[in-house]
Amino acid sequence: MARHGSYCWKQIPFLKLLIPFAGGIVTAWYLQSPLHVWRVLLLTGITGLAVFFGMPLLTRFRFSFLSGLASTLVLFSFGAMLTWQKDIRHRPDWLGNKYSSGDALLITLDEPLAEKSNSFKAIANALYLINGNGASPVNGRLILYLKKDSSLEKLAYGSILLLKKPLQEIKSTGNPGGFNFKQYSFFHGITHQVYLQPGEFEIIPGKKENWLKKHILESGRNIVNILRRYIPGEKEAGLAEALLIGYKDDLDPALVQAYTNTGVVHIIAISGLHLGLIYWLLLMLLKPLRRYRKIKWLQPLLVIAGLWAFSLLAGAQPSVLRSALMFSCIVTGEFFSRKTSVLNTLAISAFLLLCYNPYWLWDAGFQLSYAAVLSILLFMRPVYNWFYIKNKLLDSFWKLNAVTLSAQVLTLPFSIYHFHQFPVSFILTNFLAVPLSSAILLAEIFLCLISFFSWLAVLTGKIISFLIWFMNTWVEQAGRIPFLLWENLQLSITQAISLLLLVVAASYWLMEKSKPAFFTALAALLLFTTERTVSFVQASRQQKIIVYNVPKKKALDLIRGRHVVFTGDSDLRTNDFARNFYLQPARIRHRVCETDQLDGLTRYENYIRFGGRTILLMDQSLSFRALPGSRKPVIDLLVLSKNPALHLTELAAALDIKQVVLDGSVPAWKAFYWKKDCDSLRIPWHDVSAKGAFVMTLN
Numbered sequence: 001m002a003r004h005g006s007y008c009w010k011q012i013p014f015l016k017l018l019i020p021f022a023g024g025i026v027t028a029w030y031l032q033s034p035l036h037v038w039r040v041l042l043l044t045g046i047t048g049l050a051v052f053f054g055m056p057l058l059t060r061f062r063f064s065f066l067s068g069l070a071s072t073l074v075l076f077s078f079g080a081m082l083t084w085q086k087d088i089r090h091r092p093d094w095l096g097n098k099y100s101s102g103d104a105l106l107i108t109l110d111e112p113l114a115e116k117s118n119s120f121k122a123i124a125n126a127l128y129l130i131n132g133n134g135a136s137p138v139n140g141r142l143i144l145y146l147k148k149d150s151s152l153e154k155l156a157y158g159s160i161l162l163l164k165k166p167l168q169e170i171k172s173t174g175n176p177g178g179f180n181f182k183q184y185s186f187f188h189g190i191t192h193q194v195y196l197q198p199g200e201f202e203i204i205p206g207k208k209e210n211w212l213k214k215h216i217l218e219s220g221r222n223i224v225n226i227l228r229r230y231i232p233g234e235k236e237a238g239l240a241e242a243l244l245i246g247y248k249d250d251l252d253p254a255l256v257q258a259y260t261n262t263g264v265v266h267i268i269a270i271s272g273l274h275l276g277l278i279y280w281l282l283l284m285l286l287k288p289l290r291r292y293r294k295i296k297w298l299q300p301l302l303v304i305a306g307l308w309a310f311s312l313l314a315g316a317q318p319s320v321l322r323s324a325l326m327f328s329c330i331v332t333g334e335f336f337s338r339k340t341s342v343l344n345t346l347a348i349s350a351f352l353l354l355c356y357n358p359y360w361l362w363d364a365g366f367q368l369s370y371a372a373v374l375s376i377l378l379f380m381r382p383v384y385n386w387f388y389i390k391n392k393l394l395d396s397f398w399k400l401n402a403v404t405l406s407a408q409v410l411t412l413p414f415s416i417y418h419f420h421q422f423p424v425s426f427i428l429t430n431f432l433a434v435p436l437s438s439a440i441l442l443a444e445i446f447l448c449l450i451s452f453f454s455w456l457a458v459l460t461g462k463i464i465s466f467l468i469w470f471m472n473t474w475v476e477q478a479g480r481i482p483f484l485l486w487e488n489l490q491l492s493i494t495q496a497i498s499l500l501l502l503v504v505a506a507s508y509w510l511m512e513k514s515k516p517a518f519f520t521a522l523a524a525l526l527l528f529t530t531e532r533t534v535s536f537v538q539a540s541r542q543q544k545i546i547v548y549n550v551p552k553k554k555a556l557d558l559i560r561g562r563h564v565v566f567t568g569d570s571d572l573r574t575n576d577f578a579r580n581f582y583l584q585p586a587r588i589r590h591r592v593c594e595t596d597q598l599d600g601l602t603r604y605e606n607y608i609r610f611g612g613r614t615i616l617l618m619d620q621s622l623s624f625r626a627l628p629g630s631r632k633p634v635i636d637l638l639v640l641s642k643n644p645a646l647h648l649t650e651l652a653a654a655l656d657i658k659q660v661v662l663d664g665s666v667p668a669w670k671a672f673y674w675k676k677d678c679d680s681l682r683i684p685w686h687d688v689s690a691k692g693a694f695v696m697t698l699n
Contacts, residue, residue: 014347020072021351024079025358035090038080045073083358088140088189095126095140096169096191104130105163108208110141112157112217114249120146123190124161127208142167142192143185149198157217158207165200167192173549174692177585187359216312220245223313226451227444230461236468239268243437244444246270246314255472258479260419263426264433269365270314272373275307275323277438281445282306300335304328322369325349342377346370364418368411375410376403382511397431404430409503416489417496420588425484429475436471440464488588492535498528539591543611543698547639549688550582550664554619554641557586558601558610564592565601567608567617569665586693611698613637616655618644619665632656637696640674641665648677660685661694 028038048070052060060067088094099105106128113120126140144161146152155161170193172182185191224241231237238250251268259265266273282303289299304327311324329345350370353360360366384402389395404427416422423429447460478484491499505521508514540561548555548568555568564587572578587593601610608615614634619641634656642665651657660678662671662685671687678685686694 011341012343012347014344014351016071017075018347018351020075021079022354022361024076024081025083025354025361027076028080028083029358033080035081035084038077038084041073041077042081045070045077048073079354079358082355086358088186088191091139093137093139095129095138095142095167098129098136098138099167099192100131101166102131105138105167106130106135106204107142107144107161107163109144109155109157109159109161112221113146113152113155116145119148119195120144120152120155122146122155127160130162140192141188141190142194143170143190145193145195146201147195147197151198151203154203156207157214158209160204160206160208162202162204163194163196163200164202165194165196167194169193171690172692173582174688175548175582175586176546176693176695177589178582178693179585183362187362212312220247220313223448226448226457227461230447230451230457231465231468232462233465233469235472236465239468239472240440240444240464242268243274243441244448246320255476258472258476261421261423261425261485262429262475262479263423264429264475266372267433267437270320271369272323272326273434273438274314274441275310275320275327277441278310279303279307279327281442297335300331303331321353322346322349322366322373325352326373343374346373346377364414367414368418371410371414372407375408376406379406379409379507382406400434401427401431404434409507410500412503413491413496413500416499417491417493420487420489422486422489423484424486425478425481428484429478432474433471436467440467440471443467488584488593490535490588490591492531495528495531495535498524498531502528536591541699542590544590545610545613545615545637545694545696545698546586547661547663547686547688547694548582548586549693550578551689552665553578553582554617554639554663554665555583556617556639556663557583558598558608559590559592560598560600560611562592563595563598564590565596565598566594613696613698615639617641618646618651620644634658637661639663643667643670648674648681648683652681652683657681657683659683659696662687662689664688 024038048066052063052067052070055063084090089096091097095105105126107124107126110123110125113122122144124142124144126138126142128135129138146155170182170185170191172178172180223245224247227240227244228237231240234250235252235255238252239255241247242251246269248268256265256268259268286299286302289302290296307324307327311320314320326342326345326349329348330342333345353366380403383406384399386402387398389398408426412422443460443464447457447464450460451457502521502524505517505524509517509521542559542561544557544559546557546559548557550568550572553569553572555572556566558565558567566573566583572583598610601608603609606617608617613636615637616635617639620643632655636658638651638655638657638660640660640662648660660674660683662674666674666687666689668689671689675685675687688694
């Protein structure tokens with residue numbers, strides 16, 4: 001094992017730098033320590049290196065561990081300092097450090113408006129804060145939602161607006177297991193949002209544009225217009241736009257779900273597959289340049305320029321930048337006649353990308369992209385060697401499936417952890433979708449090049465439309481086959497890590513027959529099964545009440561063991577998006593499925609008795625009626641919804657209320673008065689709109 005470990009470090013020396021660097025990023029984010037802590041660690045590491053290299057050569061050999069320890073400390077603290085520096089809250093000119101309600105804000109649009117069902121949406125950059133003290137420059141990003149209006153047609157990238165409406169900090173729903181939109185936005189530098197009606201903003205003449213971004217957006221818009229003009233069918237044109245330049249505003253949501261459920265959503269997301277095709281195409285087109293010694297240096301330069309131009313055009317997503325960096329290193333190495341280690345190139349690209357944005361370490365696309373490429377590099381050849389096929393056509397199909405299978409090895413834990421499902425049909429769908437999407441991508445590039453010849457462009461567009469229709473049909477039909485999608489899978493972070501360790505160690509043991517790897521795999525398997533068993537036992541014994549944070553809706557789950565009963569607005573059951581976004585993540589986390597009745601659950605009008613607790617549900621459609629009996633009834637949980645025509649003092653006079661919860665349907669103005677009454681009566685309250693979901697554990 002030591003021999004293989006030494007060989008690994010020699011082949012992938014940059015991995016030694018990447019591991020402590022990434023460790024520093026993670027530590028800095030979760031500890032949130034001040035900058036001077038990381039500066040002290042950095043100086044300690046630099047001092048250690050200086051002491052080491054000041055030693056005599058023989059002494060240096062004896063204390064070689066000191067060099068590794070000091071280098072690790074330098075890289076660790078460097079990663080931590082970069083993370084601290086990237087945190088916009090530490091900037092003195094950050095919008096959140098200066099803004100107060102009543103201030104006006106001058107902003108510029110950072111992208112074109114995206115049309116939604118009832119509004120337009122755009123990301124904006126803050127420029128100046130304007131108040132009684134004058135105008136001061138600020139830094140920050142925010143999300144704008146603008147009510148649809150004819151005056152918005154003149155707005156575009158770079159437009160300058162003066163906002164008069166107070167901003168709101170971005171918040172997550174706080175529902176168990178739910179998507180943390182606040183953290184996601186923060187990692188993109190976005191901390192505030194505002195919904196604007198006509199009259200709440202003013203369009204200022206002039207624009208603030210970056211010339212490069214302006215030309216990239218214009219090029220993307222021109223490409224989208226070409227695709228829309230010549231590719232018939234809304235679904236087909238929408239997928240063509242996503243496939244070529246990552247433009248997803250026209251994608252059909254049901255189609256995206258079908259691609260997700262069948263394991264081919266990576267085709268829609270611009271990734272290494274697309275960059276690989278562009279790389280191959282550029283090499284073929286520029287191959288003649290290598291014949292001329294004086295200008296052969298132009299080939300690698302143009303290939304790299306083409307790769308980065310496509311990456312920027314496609315939105316500069318982490319997976320695209322990773323591929324562009326990798327191919328750039330390979331092209332450079334080949335030009336200087338140096339054989340580069342692809343694994344080391346992979347580590348270099350990860351290091352450089354994390355230097356640019358440490359928060360990409362939490363990006364699911366970043367994780368899956370690197371896991372997939374690493375998995376293919378490590379396991380594709382062993383998987384391909386399972387079968388020997390003489391027929392070249394069949395062999396190429398098997399090679400494609402070997403790539404697909406090998407990519408799943410390391411991505412499996414990440415996929416289940418992030419998306420809670422595993423599409424068994426990925427072999428069936430990738431078998432056709434990968435080569436077909438490659439052909440479609442090349443055809444789209446050809447269409448853009450010959451768009452000046454109308455008759456040829458029309459013919460090419462029809463062919464592309466048919467190919468996309470055929471691919472969509474294949475994917476949708478595969479998604480209808482029963483039992484090929486394993487859903488509602490739950491992995492904790494420790495389970496995901498132990499599963500990843502199990503997969504890596506077991507694979508290494510199978511390939512190298514290594515005993516240490518075998519015992520590592522056994523230990524990981526034991527850890528995984530033990531924790532998973534404990535989690536299932538805990539789930540079977542759980543009793544909980546969850547009041548969800550769903551805007552303008554009443555939603556409450558009563559959980560006992562592995563089952564849950566829902567109480568609330570019925571449209572949350574029929575609306576797939578609302579159910580899957582607000583309710584389903586918590587149910588997956590708690591390993592429960594919905595039922596109509598639970599043991600120990602009784603109802604009487606708007607009273608619920610569950611788990612030894614009494615719950616009273618109050619909204620404008622329900623009238624209060626005290627429970628029969630002479631004693632003052634104890635209400636363990638009072639859930640207020642919508643706008644009940646009652647004062648809390650009236651309820652408190654008739655009931656002994658232990659806890660008040662205001663759900664997401666309570667208007668903000670009403671919540672203010674309810675909370676004020678609770679404070680005066682000394683009753684604990686929880687507003688889900690402000691604090692996130694309310695969870696009461698009963699055992």
